[in-house]
Amino acid sequence: MGFGGISIWQLLVILVVVLLIFGSGKLKSLGSDLGASLKGFKKAVKEEDKDIDKSE
DSSP, X not given: OOGGGOOHHHHHHHHHHHHHHHOHHHHHHHHHHHHXXXXXXXXXXXXXXXXXXXXX
16 A cells, blocks of 8 residues: 555556646646745745744
């Protein structure tokens, strides 16, 4: 049994279907966009923590 009751074979089939639908180029751009948004979110959280520490 794999992650959350899904076996490794089911995950591989899902990955293949996603690759067929979107293509590898689109997945690369989606991954980089997701990474950039996570980076921005982490930066905003750190800035918010600094602002809270200053106000106390």
